[in-house]
Amino acid sequence: MYRLILLGPPGAGKGTLASALSVKFNAPHISTGSIFRRNIKEGTPLGMRAKEFTDRGELVPDEIVIDIVTARLKEEDTAEGFLLDGFPRTVHQAEELDRFLESLGRPIDKVIDLVADEELLMQRMIGRRVCKSCGKIYHVITMPTKREGICDVCGGETYQRADDTEETVRHRFEVYQSQTAPLIEYYRNAGKLLPVDGSGTPEDTLKATLSALGV
Ligand code: ADP
Ligand code: ZN
Numbered sequence: 001m002y003r004l005i006l007l008g009p010p011g012a013g014k015g016t017l018a019s020a021l022s023v024k025f026n027a028p029h030i031s032t033g034s035i036f037r038r039n040i041k042e043g044t045p046l047g048m049r050a051k052e053f054t055d056r057g058e059l060v061p062d063e064i065v066i067d068i069v070t071a072r073l074k075e076e077d078t079a080e081g082f083l084l085d086g087f088p089r090t091v092h093q094a095e096e097l098d099r100f101l102e103s104l105g106r107p108i109d110k111v112i113d114l115v116a117d118e119e120l121l122m123q124r125m126i127g128r129r130v131c132k133s134c135g136k137i138y139h140v141i142t143m144p145t146k147r148e149g150i151c152d153v154c155g156g157e158t159y160q161r162a163d164d165t166e167e168t169v170r171h172r173f174e175v176y177q178s179q180t181a182p183l184i185e186y187y188r189n190a191g192k193l194l195p196v197d198g199s200g201t202p203e204d205t206l207k208a209t210l211s212a213l214g215v
Helices: 014-025 032-042 045-054 062-073 091-104 118-126 166-180 182-189 202-213
Strands: 003-007 029-031 082-085 110-115 128-131 137-139 193-197
Touching (some): 003 182, 014 029, 014 082, 029 062, 032 045, 032 062, 045 062, 091 182, 110 202, 118 166, 166 182
Parallel strands (some): 029 082, 110 193
Antiparallel strands (some): 128 137
């Protein structure tokens, strides 16, 4: 098992890859975006605070996200390994994560950096649909549900994320470039970066990731 971070621009396939790796390694998949979406849906105080940022494609303030992730990483099921999807997203978050994991004696092993062209990512996100119940990800053209609007796996309703509209997606790329892309250098310097091609199918990306990990 590994302690892994999945890095990459919006739409690169972090969530899809993390789900697959989570099954393969039997390790918890920790997605900050999913934690926010669940809290927003349930109307919790955290959800209400996060919504004003996520809807606009802005980052939720560091201190909120760091608290959530460190609390989650204190849970027993993460002791052997985990997949961090969507965190860290700023250099400050990365530094705090490193400090926290070093204090536990469980440093990050590797950082998978999913690489893909921006136009492809735009098309992926604008067509993306997500199941309300189980979170499975579809695409209206490349991976449609069998029945329109209904999840193949659980029969739940699929929907378009509020932040998957064209304008918000463009803004999320700008935020990624200015705030998250510096992490590539940060983890390269730490000797942990593994660049992986994210432009193919989910199966291609999984294969490329496992071979980069030497599994
Ligand atoms: P994607 O990777 O497709 O952009 P996510 O589901 O990971 O989407 O995140 C959705 C939104 O949740 C982000 O645009 C941001 O507002 C918020 N968010 C998720 N993770 C973080 C984080 N680590 N720091 C700050 N905001 C975050
Ligand atoms: Zn479903």
